[in-house]
Amino acid sequence: MHIQLLLAILAIATIGAASAQEGQACLSSCGNVAITFPFGSGEGCYHSPDFLVTCNQSSGEPFFRESNIVISNMSTSKSEMEVMAPVARDCYNSSGRVRRNRISLTLSDFRISAKNKFVAIGCDTQAYFSARRGINGSSYDTGCISRCGRDSLITNGSCSGIGCCEVAVPQEMRYFTIRLSSYNNHTDITELNPCSYGFFVEEGKFNFSTTNLRDFESIRKMPMLLDWAIGNSTCDIAREDADSFLCKGNSECDPDYSGPGYRCRCQEGYEGNPYVANNCTNINECERGTHDCEDECVDTQGSYECSCQKGYSGDGRKQGTGCTPDQSKLIKIVVGTSAGAILLLISVIWLYLGLKKRKLILLREKFFKQNGGLMLQQQISGDGGSHDRAKVFTIEELKRATNNYDESRIIGKGGYGTVYKGVLSDNRIVAIKKAKLADQNQSQIEQFINEVVILSQINHRNVVKVIGCCLETEVPLLVYEFIPNGTLSDHIHAKGNSSSFTWDIRLRIATETAEALAYLHSAASVPIIHRDVKPMNILLDDNFVAKVADFGASRLVPMDQIELATIVQGTLGYLDPEYLQTNQLTDKSDVYSFGVVLVELLTGKKALSFDRPEEERNLAMYFLFSLKQGRLFQVLDQRLLVDEVPNEIIQVSRLAERCLRVRGEERPTMKEVAMELSGILATMIQKHPWVQNTINEDEVEHLLKKPTENDECNDTTNVNSSTFDSMNKHPILSIASGR
Known part of the structure; x- marks a missing residue:
């Protein structure tokens, strides 16, 4: 069933509709819903046809014009329905x-x-x-x-x-x-x-x-x-037509509303329907008890006045000067009470500051213990005096480093928190990650401590170094080395036709990223699955050296396990379809995500974009389809400036296809991916003796053949591979963002 409701914009306002509403038999309510101007139930009762309300007398339900959309409440003071x-x-x-x-x-x-x-x-x-x-x-x-x-x-x-x-x-x-x-x-x-x-x-x-x-x-x-709102004209323009302008009498244009159209509101001290002339009437604050007078209250139009009893003077307001005794009485009172008041004030301030300081100390101690501070200290003291051990920072150190988390220091925001640029007391420039507030249980705290200790000991040139953390806040803060040249995503998707981001730089970044992930999977003391591999989480230094970052979603894998049952977490477009289907996280999940990164490096396109045609929205699926149809050249990034496809690009494309296979067991390991990319990179410098060219001439011709009319991407009947059939069964919407 498809419901289409179209309310057309009408330019002709109904002049004098408010007065007509008062003079004709207009419904004031329908069922339990009050009908107030500019809404109305019949001709002459509403401001314009957009505000027509149809009342079903049998059911007692008001409808939005003649449609079947039932109105359950309307407010003229808030301009809501x-x-x-x-x-x-x-x-x-x-x-x-x-x-x-x-x-x-x-x-x-x-x-x-x-x-x-x-x-x-x-x-x-x-x-x-x-x-x-x-x-x-x-x-x-x-x-x-x-x-x-x-x-x-x-x-x-x-x-x-x-x-x-x-x-x-x-x-x-x-x-x-x-x-x-x-x-x-x-x-x-x-x-x-x-x-x-x-x-x-x-x-x-x-x-x-x-x-x-x-x-x-x-x-x-x-x-x-x-x-x-009323119409599409601003208040200043609508006011020029005095007959149709609705904010009259004690009603004024709402200055807090920026359009389109305009809204009315009653002036301060008045209440009523601001869209009906002279309907905003005075509020008697004295009778309602909403005044601010110490003694006597006198109501006035739109406000009230306060007066003081005999022997006192002032504005009579509690929030103003109030009612104070005459000068002679005041001198006696001041002399008699000033000394005691000053002493009491000093005592209260001293007690308040002392209690506040003690409360702050106790709160920091509570967060320190709650976040596993004692456990982390034990881990650090038992690491044999490692030179690269994690440092536990105080909250004051990180506040000074970030100028109290000034907004100008923000260098990144994401689903897991905010990253600030900081300068430590030893002049080291660092990145400080302030995570979003989240519930943590004991197992999560232990995992966080293990992650800090392990990552701080990782000494890989392509993994962002964890320097330490702060545990004195409700959510722990992480301190990383600072990488100055932005993310890989910034360079892949940079606007303009810059040719500085060349293929050899892209291939080297891919190789370094693969080596880092392979190290995390197989060479770290406890295997680590990153779980959110994407260009946003690959940082670049001034020499375009890749640094894998953001381990907020990472999982440590016990030695005796090859997969973990987890709630699906990751970023749309990079999620392993097998992980999404089974909730079983393996190291092959990172391989799939890395395959998408390879495709972005080859094509210069985002992993997922709803601005592209439907068949091209999911980049991985579109790339695999283009490979199958032999249209590799057509999907390559034009900024690569190649007249023909080099053999290295063909080899990387085939490697990406293997990484993107739906079944994890059919994908290579990250170690195999890193070795193959290293070999491909070596051939770009010189012919390496142990690198073999696995692409024959027939295969190259198939990958690069020109498209025919039967090769249209939206003709999905041409794709018979079980790989693509499986891919079509998986989602294309985001689960969670990473950085």
């Missing part, structure tokens, strides 16, 4: 999809409020919405993924991606379309509802419950909040 918006759903049975409806909404004088949330419910759900700001404004796509995994992970009140997910709604959104889809047609979910649901809901009006996965089918509508 609550409506019951339909829920999109996508349902399956054993034979496949049985019902789907997409929800679309287009508004003119109304906008979807940023106080709403976009929510999706389901165990096999991919939900996103296309949105546009204004009728012809900028558009974009966003959404979220909801999976269930083990039932024990589903939590009431949590919309974090397990059974339920949510995203924020942007400002000034006038159009949206909700789309839902499933990865596996709900075939692996038998005991839960085989449906996916997506809807906009006012923040605070929906609290996820595990029962929603079974009984949400009966819920058809959810409360959604709309913002509205």
Whole structure:
């Protein structure tokens, strides 16, 4: 079922609508909802047709114009209206999809409020919405993924991606379309509802419950909040037409609203409907008890005055000078009380500062112990006096290093926190990562301590060095070496047609990154799976030497395990499809993500972009398809400035294809990838005796053949490989951001 609501923008205002509303038989309410101007139920009762309310007398429900959108509340003081918006759903049975409806909404004088949330419910759900700001404004796509995994992970009140997910709604959104889809047609979910649901809901009006996965089918509508304004002209322009301008009498334009259109509000000290002439009436603060007078209150138009009793003078206000005794009385009072007051003040300040200092010391001690400070000290003291051991910084040291975390020191933000540039007391320049607030249990604390100790001892030229940490805050702070030349993503996706980022630099960066990951997987004292390999997490120094960074999502792998069962975590476009399907994290998950990085280095395109055609949105899938069709040259980055494809690029492309295989066991290890890239790099400098060319002439000709009409990328029937069939079953939306 598809619902399309179009409210056209009308330029002709209804002159004198307010007076007509007072003089005609206009409905003042429908059911439990009050109908107030500029809204109205009939001709002459509303400001313009956009504000027409249709009342169903039998059901007692007001409708938004003639549509089936039910109004549940409206406010003229806040310029908001609550409506019951339909829920999109996508349902399956054993034979496949049985019902789907997409929800679309287009508004003119109304906008979807940023106080709403976009929510999706389901165990096999991919939900996103296309949105546009204004009728012809900028558009974009966003959404979220909801999976269930083990039932024990589903939590009431949590919309974090397990059974339920949510995203924020942007400002000034006038159009949206909700789309839902499933990865596996709900075939692996038998005991839960085989449906996916997506809807906009006012923040605070929906609290996820595990029962929603079974009984949400009966819920058809959810409360959604709309913002509205009058017309499209600013207040200054609209005021020129005095007859149609609505902010009159004690009503004024809302200066806090920046358009489009304008809003009215009652002047301070008045209340009522600001859109009806002379409806803003005086508030009697004296009768209501909302005044600030010490003694007597006298009401005035739009305000009030205070007076003092005999023998006292002043403005009479508690927040002003108040009522003070006459001069003679004041002198006696001041002389008698000043000494005692000063002594008392000194005592209170001394006690306050002492208690505050002690409280701060106790709080830091609490965080230090809570974050495993004692455990870290034991680890450091037992490391045999290692020269590279981690240092435990105090909170004062890092505040001084970052100028109290000044915003000008911010060099990066991401899903895990904020990174600041700092200068230590020994003039070392460092990067200080301030993580976002998160709940931590004892096992997570132990893992964090182990990670700090292990990473601080890693001495690999292509891994960012961990210098130490601070444990005196609620969330620990990490201190890294500072890398000055930005991220690999900055250089791959830099604007302009710069040719300085050449192929040999890209190949060397790829080789160094692979060597670092291979070291983490197989040479570190405890194997480490990075779990968020992407160009944003590969830093470059002034000589374009690669440094793998951001281990916020990394996992330490015990020696006796080859895989870990975890909640899926990573970044859209780089996620291992096998990991996403099974929740089993292995070192081959990093291999897949690294394969996507190789493709970005080859093509210069982002791993995922909704601005590209649908068949090209997922770069990995599009690249594999282009390889299969022999169109490698057409997808290469034009900034590489090659007239023909060098053999080294063909070899790297084939290596990327192997890294991107859906089955992890068919991918090479990072050690094998690093060795192969090292060999390819060596051939660019000189013919290396142990590097063999594995690409024959027929294969080169296939990779570079010109496309034909039958090779169109959107003709997916030409792709018969099980690899691509498997790829189509996996999601293309983000799970979590990294840096």
